[in-house]
Amino acid sequence: MESLRIYTEKPYRLRGQVVISGAKNAVLPALAASLLTSGEINLSNVPLVKDVRTMLTLLSDLGAEYELGKKSLRIKVEKILSYQAPYQLVRAMRASILVLGPLLARKGRAVVALPGGCAIGTRPVDLHINGLQKLGASIKIEHGYIVAEAKKLRGAEFEFEKKTVTGTENLVMAATLARGETILKNCALEPEVSSLCELLVKMGAKIDGIGEETIRIKGVDELGPADFRIIPDRIEAGTFMVAAALTQGDLILKEVEPDHLGALIDKLTISGARIEKLGRRSIRVIGSPEIKPQDVTTAPYPGFPTDMQAQFMVLMTQANGTSIITETIFDRRFAHANELIRLGANIEIQGDKAIVRGRTPLSGAEVMATDLRASACLVLAGLIATGQTTINDIEHLDRGYERIEEKLRKLGVKIERLKNNNNHRMGEKK
Numbered sequence: 425m426e427s428l429r430i431y432t433e434k435p436y437r438l439r440g441q442v443v444i445s446g447a448k449n450a451v452l453p454a455l456a457a458s459l460l461t462s463g464e465i466n467l468s469n470v471p472l473v474k475d476v477r478t479m480l481t482l483l484s485d486l487g488a489e490y491e492l493g494k495k496s497l498r499i500k501v502e503k504i505l506s507y508q509a510p511y512q513l514v515r516a517m518r519a520s521i522l523v524l525g526p527l528l529a530r531k532g533r534a535v536v537a538l539p540g541g542c543a544i545g546t547r548p549v550d551l552h553i554n555g556l557q558k559l560g561a562s563i564k565i566e567h568g569y570i571v572a573e574a575k576k577l578r579g580a581e582f583e584f585e586k587k588t589v590t591g592t593e594n595l596v597m598a599a600t601l602a603r604g605e606t607i608l609k610n611c612a613l614e615p616e617v618s619s620l621c622e623l624l625v626k627m628g629a630k631i632d633g634i635g636e637e638t639i640r641i642k643g644v645d646e647l648g649p650a651d652f653r654i655i656p657d658r659i660e661a662g663t664f665m666v667a668a669a670l671t672q673g674d675l676i677l678k679e680v681e682p683d684h685l686g687a688l689i690d691k692l693t694i695s696g697a698r699i700e701k702l703g704r705r706s707i708r709v710i711g712s713p714e715i716k717p718q719d720v721t722t723a724p725y726p727g728f729p730t731d732m733q734a735q736f737m738v739l740m741t742q743a744n745g746t747s748i749i750t751e752t753i754f755d756r757r758f759a760h761a762n763e764l765i766r767l768g769a770n771i772e773i774q775g776d777k778a779i780v781r782g783r784t785p786l787s788g789a790e791v792m793a794t795d796l797r798a799s800a801c802l803v804l805a806g807l808i809a810t811g812q813t814t815i816n817d818i819e820h821l822d823r824g825y826e827r828i829e830e831k832l833r834k835l836g837v838k839i840e841r842l843k844n845n846n847n848h849r850m851g852e853k854k
């Protein structure tokens with residue numbers, strides 16, 4: 425078990441510049457797309473996070489060869505050697521479901537473990553399955569596995585009952601090699617979906633309606649090689665923007681895509697932070713001593729992202745007044761609230777709402793990370809909690825943040841990573 429320890433004699437005021445990495449949720453579908461072609465895919469601006477390594481392990485089991493550079497990745501699936509995505513990999517990373525569509529499209533067969541639930545809720549894949557069945561796949565669930573077959577997928581019209589990011593990505597990828605035209609309705613609008621479509625077009629796919637709710641894909645016989653740059657991680661950017669607002673800091677974020685940050689810029693501006701766009705790919709966030717409360721409801725893009733809900737909750741604990749945070753995407757995404765309460769926050773959970781009563785000074789303690797964004801929220805809390813904060817089980821954090829402690833250290837934060845830190849297990853029943 426690894427931990428992060430933050431020493432906070434007095435609350436930090438983050439100042440300086442931070443370079444945002446490529447988006448985890450854009451590189452994962454891009455890697456899955458490499459299954460669709462025997463050509464080489466060259467990706468740049470790749471974040472070296474744990475989920476990328478997990479996906480590469482899965483893809484090499486399926487027949488991929490790859491070369492991982494400092495921030496680049498060359499991957500080629502000359503031949504698909506296996507079509508099984510085993511449970512222990514899928515359990516470790518739900519995004520493994522993204523191999524289902526490409527395997528069916530290229531190989532006509534896929535056996536992928538059901539992802540099961542995780543810390544933020546039940547994580548069904550019924551919409552992925554219904555969509556692929558509409559494209560002609562025969563799918564059955566056996567012993568916790570999705571067993572899918574399709575001699576040749578055929579184009580069809582399919583409407584998603586609800587917006588699903590990886591569901592849309594799976595169906596678009598499958599449709600690129602189907603016979604005829606596929607029309608997908610009520611598609612997710614996240615930038616990561618559009619970015620995947622742009623990669624597929626570079627590989628030779630015929631896709632219209634990129635970035636819209638209806639996407640049309642005309643199947644082609646095969647896809648080819650492509651070079652592609654991974655878009656900036658809007659959630660990592662959001663996390664550092666909140667850090668600046670929280671610490672009355674003055675932070676310049678580089679390598680961001682401001683157009684992907686609209687909902688967050690709006691909410692942080694309402695809370696009192698000042699945000700300036702400094703040219704094409706850089707923004708400046710200046711925190712205010714007075715943080716205003718506000719209600720926030722998570723929603724599919726371009727609404728307020730669920731992946732920023734935990735981070736924003738920390739900010740609202742420092743607001744002068746009461747804020748209501750409503751989580752509409754996942755059914756159990758408030759685990760971080762209990763840990764924040766241990767640091768001194770005043771939060772009451774009522775169903776899908778968290779009532780946050782600020783302003784409550786936070787004091788350092790030992791806390792537990794439960795999922796990726798909850799871990800990020802605890803790091804943010806540690807920046808303002810006086811005394812020492814130790815965040816245990818930061819394997820979750822490493823899944824989606826590249827060297828976060830190095831980036832924070834460069835901004836003046838006294839933070840260190842403790843390897844095999846078992847002192848929090850003291851007193852555990854032997």
Ligand code: EPZ
Pocket residue numbers: 448449452518519546547548549550551552553586587588589590591612616730731753754755796797824
């Ligand atoms: C993607 O997950 C992201 N992961 C998540 O980021 C993100 O929180 C989520 O989208 C929402 O924005 C990746 O892109 C790898 P969904 P995904 O399918 O695709 C329901 C992070 O922290 N649903 O858009 O799994 C589902 O239960 C992670 O980086 C069905 O009912 O999410 C949820 O309520 C966490 N049936 C809603 O749709 C389905 O078949 C949205 O889920 C699929 C989804």
